[in-house]
Amino acid sequence: MRIKILVRLKGQILEPQGKVIEQSLNSLGFTEFSNIRQGKLIELDLPDNISKEEKVQKIDSACKKLLVNDIIEEYEVLG
Amino acid sequence: MSFKSAVITFPGSNCDRDALYYLKDLTKGVVHNIWHEETSLPKVDLVILPGGFSFGDYLRSGAMASKSKIIDEVVKHANDNRYLLGICNGFQILTEIGLLEGALIRNKKLKFLGKNCFIKKKFKNNFNLSIKDNQVLQIPVAHNEGNFYCDTETLNLLKNNEQIAFEYCKGEFSNTEENINGSIEAIAGITNKKKNVLGMMPHPERAYSDFHQSQDGRLIIESLIS
Numbered sequence: 001m002r003i004k005i006l007v008r009l010k011g012q013i014l015e016p017q018g019k020v021i022e023q024s025l026n027s028l029g030f031t032e033f034s035n036i037r038q039g040k041l042i043e044l045d046l047p048d049n050i051s052k053e054e055k056v057q058k059i060d061s062a063c064k065k066l067l068v069n070d071i072i073e074e075y076e077v078l079g
Numbered sequence: 080m081s082f083k084s085a086v087i088t089f090p091g092s093n094c095d096r097d098a099l100y101y102l103k104d105l106t107k108g109v110v111h112n113i114w115h116e117e118t119s120l121p122k123v124d125l126v127i128l129p130g131g132f133s134f135g136d137y138l139r140s141g142a143m144a145s146k147s148k149i150i151d152e153v154v155k156h157a158n159d160n161r162y163l164l165g166i167c168n169g170f171q172i173l174t175e176i177g178l179l180e181g182a183l184i185r186n187k188k189l190k191f192l193g194k195n196c197f198i199k200k201k202f203k204n205n206f207n208l209s210i211k212d213n214q215v216l217q218i219p220v221a222h223n224e225g226n227f228y229c230d231t232e233t234l235n236l237l238k239n240n241e242q243i244a245f246e247y248c249k250g251e252f253s254n255t256e257e258n259i260n261g262s263i264e265a266i267a268g269i270t271n272k273k274k275n276v277l278g279m280m281p282h283p284e285r286a287y288s289d290f291h292q293s294q295d296g297r298l299i300i301e302s303l304i305s
Contacts, residue, residue: 009184016187016188016189017185066138069139071230
C-alpha cells in the first residue's frame, strides 16, 4: 500500500518560502491567495498484509526517529 | 599534556579539512580524521563536527548525519564531559541528535549567507574564556539554514542556564545587520547545560591563519587549551 505523509512547519514558525510564493502569485494576478505555506510530502510503500495497528506504529516511529523534527514540524498521514 | 582532537567527516562535509588544519595549527597536538561509518572514536579532548552539506542536506540539514554510526560514540564522548564543537552543519547535526536544544531553519530572508559576520559572547563558558565581554569577533558565516528557533519555554531555559554562548551583533561594516539570519534573540551559538558541547553557525576555522581576513577564530581553541 502506498503511504503519504504530509510534513509541515508548525503554524507559529515563519515559513519564508510560502511568503515568496504568495508574493509571486499575487503579482501574477492571484490576489485572492493568502497565507501560503509550503510543506513536503513523503510517499512510501508498505506491504499490503501489514495490520492497521502495525502500520500506524511503524509510520509514527519512522516520523519520530527521522522523518519529522517535532521541535519545528508536524505531520499528518494522508489517506 | 598535549591536546588531542578529532574531526568527523560525513559525505558532503566540506569544512573538515579546514577544521583539521585549524586544530593542527592551534593545538599542536594529535588530530584524527574519522569517517562517519567508523564505530569507535579515540579518546580525545575535543571532537569537531564540521560544516558542509552532509548527505546533501536531504530531508533536513543534519538529519541523516545525526543517525550515522559514529554518532553513538560522539554522544558517549560528550557524556564523558569532553568537548564537542559543531560548526554550521555540525551545529545543525547537534540539534538533530538532541545534544543541543532548538532547531535551525531557513534564513529569514531566504538567502544563502556567505560573508563576514560579527559576534560577541553572551554567557561565559570554556569555549569563550579568552574572549572579553563586549569584544566583537569577525568570523565568516556560510549558511542557508542558520535561523535558530526554539519555543519560549526553551529560550527561557537557555537564558536561565546561561547556555547562549554567542550572539550576532553590529560590526565595523556599515552594511552589517545586527541579526543576519533572523535567529531568535540573534543567537549565533549555544551550549548544552553542562557547557561542554557548543554549536555555532559562524566558522572559526575560516578565521585563524595569517591568510584569513580575521584571526578571531583562534580564541575558541585558545580558550579550550588555556
